[in-house]
Every structure is written in C-alpha cells, then in structure tokens.
Amino acid sequence: xxxxxxxxxxPASLTDALELMSRDDMNxxxxxxxxxxxxxxxxxxxxxDILVDLNxxxxxxxxxxxxxxxxxxxxxxYSDLASNAELMARLPLLASAxxxxxxxxxxxxxxxxxxxxMADPTTEMPAVMLALGATIRLASRDGERSVAADDFYLGYYxxxxxxxxxxxxxxxxxxxxxxxxxxxxVARRRGxxxxxxxxxARRNHEPRIAxxxxxxxxxxxxxxxxxxxxxxxxxxAAEGSLKEIDFHGDLHGGPDLKRHLARIxxxxxxxxxxx
Amino acid sequence: xxxxxxxTIEINGEQVTASIAARVNLIDFIxxxxxxxxxxxxxEHGVCGxxxxxxxxxxxxxxxxxxxxADGANVVTVEGLAGMGRAKNLRAAFxxxxxxxxxxxxxxxxxxxLEYIESGESSDRATIRAxxxxxxxxxxxxxxxxxxxxxxxESGEGA
Numbered sequence: 001x002x003x004x005x006x007x008x009x010x011p012a013s014l015t016d017a018l019e020l021m022s023r024d025d026m027n028x029x030x031x032x033x034x035x036x037x038x039x040x041x042x043x044x045x046x047x048x049d050i051l052v053d054l055n056x057x058x059x060x061x062x063x064x065x066x067x068x069x070x071x072x073x074x075x076x077x078y079s080d081l082a083s084n085a086e087l088m089a090r091l092p093l094l095a096s097a098x099x100x101x102x103x104x105x106x107x108x109x110x111x112x113x114x115x116x117x118m119a120d121p122t123t124e125m126p127a128v129m130l131a132l133g134a135t136i137r138l139a140s141r142d143g144e145r146s147v148a149a150d151d152f153y154l155g156y157y158x159x160x161x162x163x164x165x166x167x168x169x170x171x172x173x174x175x176x177x178x179x180x181x182x183x184x185x186v187a188r189r190r191g192x193x194x195x196x197x198x199x200x201a202r203r204n205h206e207p208r209i210a211x212x213x214x215x216x217x218x219x220x221x222x223x224x225x226x227x228x229x230x231x232x233x234x235x236x237a238a239e240g241s242l243k244e245i246d247f248h249g250d251l252h253g254g255p256d257l258k259r260h261l262a263r264i265x266x267x268x269x270x271x272x273x274x275x
Numbered sequence: 276x277x278x279x280x281x282x283t284i285e286i287n288g289e290q291v292t293a294s295i296a297a298r299v300n301l302i303d304f305i306x307x308x309x310x311x312x313x314x315x316x317x318x319e320h321g322v323c324g325x326x327x328x329x330x331x332x333x334x335x336x337x338x339x340x341x342x343x344x345a346d347g348a349n350v351v352t353v354e355g356l357a358g359m360g361r362a363k364n365l366r367a368a369f370x371x372x373x374x375x376x377x378x379x380x381x382x383x384x385x386x387x388x389l390e391y392i393e394s395g396e397s398s399d400r401a402t403i404r405a406x407x408x409x410x411x412x413x414x415x416x417x418x419x420x421x422x423x424x425x426x427x428x429e430s431g432e433g434a
Contacts (some may be wrong), residue, residue: 001319008343038300038339040319051297053344079333103409104390106321107334109340140312164309190408 003041010053012167014139015061020052022141022164030054030166032075032114035106049274052208060113060142060168063087070174073138074167078096079104081112090174093132093201096126096272100183103191113167116152119217119236122193122250124185126153127212129170130220131199136160137169142170153217165183179203182272184265188252195252196261198269205229207273212260224266235270240265282346286311287355295398302326304342305352313353313382317367317411327383328352329378334390349410353382360391368423376414388424389434398428 021028021229029048031037032055041048054060060075063084070087078101079092081087088095101107101115101124115125115134128148129136136147138161147160154160159168175181183199194213198274206229209221223241227234242262249256276290279294284301286309292393293308293333300319305328317323318337326337327341329351362385362424368374375381404417412420427434 002300005298005339007278008341010343034338034341034344035321035336038341042319042338053341055344099405102321103324103387104406105324105327105334105336105409106339108335177333190405192408225295 001044003038003044004044004047006048007050008053010048010056012056012058012171014166017052017054017057018139018141018164019165020050021166023050026050028052029063030098030117031235032117033077035102036114036120038119039085054166065090065174067174069175070172072112072170072171072172074116074137075111075112078107078110078112082225085253090183091132091172091184092175093128093199094172096181097185098201099130100124100185100187100191100197106191110171113243116170117159117161117167119155119157119161121153121156121215121248124194124197124199124212127197127199127210127218128183129172130210130218131208132172133201134173134209136167136255137171138162138165139168140165146190150220158217168252171223176203180273182245184269184272185260188266190205196246196258196265198265200269200273202273208271211245211262211265212251214262215246216247219245221245221262221266228270232273235267238270239266242266278342280346282343283327284309284342284345284378285349286346287350287352287358294343297341299342300338301330301340301342301345302328302337302349304345305323305337305350308342311352311354313377315379315380322409322411323380323393324383325380327410329355329386332378334386351386353385356385356389362434363425364430364432365389365423367393368426369420372419372423374419374423376412376416380410380412380414384420385414386425388420391424392427392434396428398425 026049031053066072149184160256182200182201186195197212224238227238247258285357291309315325317325321336321339328337
C-alpha cells in the first residue's frame with residue numbers, strides 16, 4: 001500500500017525541526033530511520049499532514065563516550081553503533097542486542113532514537129535502555145528535559161514524549177569492571193519480531209532485569225531482581241516471581257504463553273551472566 | 276495536494292531527475308521514473324527484502340525510503356551490478372547452484388548476499404542464514420541460495 005499524500009520538510013537544524021514540530025494545527029510527524037514509521041504510513045495507521053525528515057540533522061548523529069556514561073545522538077543508526085568498537089566495548093549489553101534488531105538492511109537505516117520514540121513493546125532497544133538505567137533526552141521549542149527510561153514507557157506505542165517534542169539523545173551508563181550483562185530473545189526466525197526477550201544488567205550485585213514483547217511496554221521484573229540480587233543461584237524462585245508482571249498476549253499467543261516464555265528468557269539471559 | 280519535489284538521483288551511473296510527490300517511495304521512483312524494473316516491490320513494509328538495493332554503498336530496503344530522501348544519492352540496483360561487472364562470481368554461483376526459481380526475490384538476495392560477502396564474513400551456513408533471514412524466497416529455495424553464497428566465499432575469489 002501507499003501512504004496518504006503529505007507535505008515533506010527536511011530541516012537543516014534542530015531549531016528548525018523543533019519549530020516545525022511545534023505546529024499544533026496539523027498532524028506533524030517526525031521521520032527518523034523510517035523502518036517502522038514508513039510501514040505504518042503505508043498501512044495508513046499514520047497519516048501525517050507534514051513529515052519532518054530528521055536525516056539532515058548531523059548534530060543528532062554520533063556518540064560521546066565519557067568516564068561513566070555515553071551520550072548517543074538520537075539519529076545514530078544501528079549500523080553506526082555496531083561498527084563503533086569503543087562504544088560497543090563500553091556497552092556490551094547493547095552489543096549483544098544489536099544483531100537481533102531486524103536485519104542488516106534495516107539496521108543500515110534504523111536509528112536508536114527512532115526505536116526509543118516509537119515505544120513498540122516488541123523491540124529490543126527500549127528494554128536494553130531500561131535494564132541499563134538510561135536517560136532519554138527530549139527537546140521542544142521551549143527547551144530540553146530528561147526522562148529516566150523507567151518513567152518513559154506508558155503503553156503500546158505510548159511514551160512520555162509529548163506533542164512538539166523530539167528525542168535528541170540517550171544517556172547510557174557504561175560498563176565498569178565487575179559488571180555483568182545478559183541478553184536473550186526468542187523469535188520465530190532471526191530478525192523477526194520477538195516473541196519474548198530479556199535484557200539484564202548487574203552492577204554491584206544488583207541486577208536490573210527488563211523484559212520485552214511480554215506486555216504493553218518494556219517491563220522490569222522487580223521481585224526477580226531482588227531474589228537474584230540476594231542469591232544469584234535462586235533462578236527458579238525468580239522465575240516464579242514473574243507472575244507479578246501484567247502479561248499481554250499478541251499474535252503468537254495469550255498471556256500464559258508470554259509468562260512461559262518470560263521464564264525461559266530470564267533463565268537463559270541470566271545464564272549468560274555467570275562466570 | 277502537496278507540492279512536488281524536484282529530485283535527482285544517480286541510479287546505476289545514470290543521473291535521473293523528476294518532479295515527484297513526497298509519498299513516492301524509492302523503488303517506485305527507480306521502476307517508473309528511471310525505468311530500471313529489476314528491483315521488485317513485494318510486501319511494501321520492509322519484511323520480504325525483494326526491494327533491497329544499495330544506497331550510497333549500504334544495502335537498504337528501497338520500499339522504506341522515500342525517493343525525496345535519496346535526492347543526491349548514489350543508487351545501485353541489480354541492473355547496476357551486472358552493468359558494472361560487480362558480483363560476477365555471485366551471479367554465476369546463483370546460476371550454478373540453481374539458487375533461483377521464479378527469480379522475484381533474486382535482485383534483493385544478490386544485494387544482501389553481496390553485502391555479506393564483501394564484509395568478509397565466514398562461509399558458516401548458520402551465519403549466512405542469520406544474515407539472509409531478512410530476504411524471503413517464496414519458492415523456498417533457501418538451501419541453494421545458502422549453497423551459492425558459501426561456494427563464493429569458499430572459492431576465496433571474492434564476489
């Protein structure tokens with residue numbers, strides 16, 4: 001199918017982009033990598049009056065690596081992340097997750113900020129950022145603000161991103177000696193939408209465990225974190241604690257299937273952490 | 276009605292200029308404005324891989340880029356691979372291994388396979404399959420496609 005007719009703008013600066021995004025008399029939609037948005041437009045689930053292409057904004061591309069965190073520009077493509085050896089060495093959980101994001105041709109266009117903003121509960125990046133305790137940097141014409149990944153996701157394709165705002169960067173705590181990470185995803189075929197997945201970051205013996213494609217948003221397993229923080233061997237008890245999660249079914253099956261798969265991906269992602 | 280955009284794209288070494296609506300995707304531009312019909316539109320939502328082409332040297336989904344976004348870009352399709360003598364061994368291997376039946380997926384398969392071979396990856400079949408998982412063959416000739424890619428890598432003579 002083809003998208004509806006729309007007007008196209010390609011601003012040369014973030015200031016110009018935010019000015020366009022601030023129009024509230026029309027449906028203004030930002031275009032990042034377009035690997036999810038353009039299909040949604042083709043299906044006419046999204047009908048922009050104005051499409052604002054962010055691909056001309058070099059200021060939103062690239063990464064700065066600091067002593068304990070990295071700031072990744074929202075328009076940095078997956079393929080640019082994966083080929084940045086220094087960044088991947090500092091963010092091993094992101095490095096483990098990237099090969100599971102669709103396929104190479106999609107990763108050559110898709111962007112980290114686009115995935116964060118889309119808030120698709122089946123995707124890897126929101127859960128990875130949740131496990132890492134990342135902070136999402138947002139900008140509007142009126143200024144900038146930060147939202148913790150923990151507070152960012154509100155439901156299916158729904159986030160704290162407000163009308164007129166753009167995701168401009170993601171601040172991600174980098175790995176320190178002794179930290180451990182695990183990632184596991186179940187999909188029917190490599191690169192397909194996940195049936196379920198788990199991302200784990202353990203720092204100072206305190207794990208943060210995030211699941212994706214099991215609910216209407218990426219979710220943490222708080223009881224499992226507490227149980228495994230106290231005793232790293234008590235995986236069975238941690239699996240049992242997952243019933244606190246509000247599981248949502250999808251085309252693959254109902255909440256029971258998701259609960260079953262969440263136990264499996266937790267066990268396998270956790271096994272990756274062990275020395 | 277939205278305004279038209281004047282777009283110039285280098286396709287297989289040819290400068291193609293046209294005035295188009297913003298909603299025209301890159302593959303429709305390549306097929307209808309430039310007349311290169313080798314690239315195929317399958318699903319139009321990025322799943323099947325039949326439209327995979329090179330844009331500025333990177334394999335991308337032609338259906339998931341607007342033509343207006345490719346203004347000034349350099350595009351190579353399956354016709355360009357043949358015209359520039361690229362992927363010669365890969366194309367020969369596809370023939371030798373019967374890696375196509377109806378051929379609808381082949382233009383996208385070749386671009387994805389070429390990216391894999393040129394990145395210096397191994398001939399391990401599971402790794403090839405993981406890379407090619409984004410290209411569908413509805414004649415289900417995957418075995419022969421993997422054979423062809425593995426044969427090119429094992430020959431050590433490049434794509």
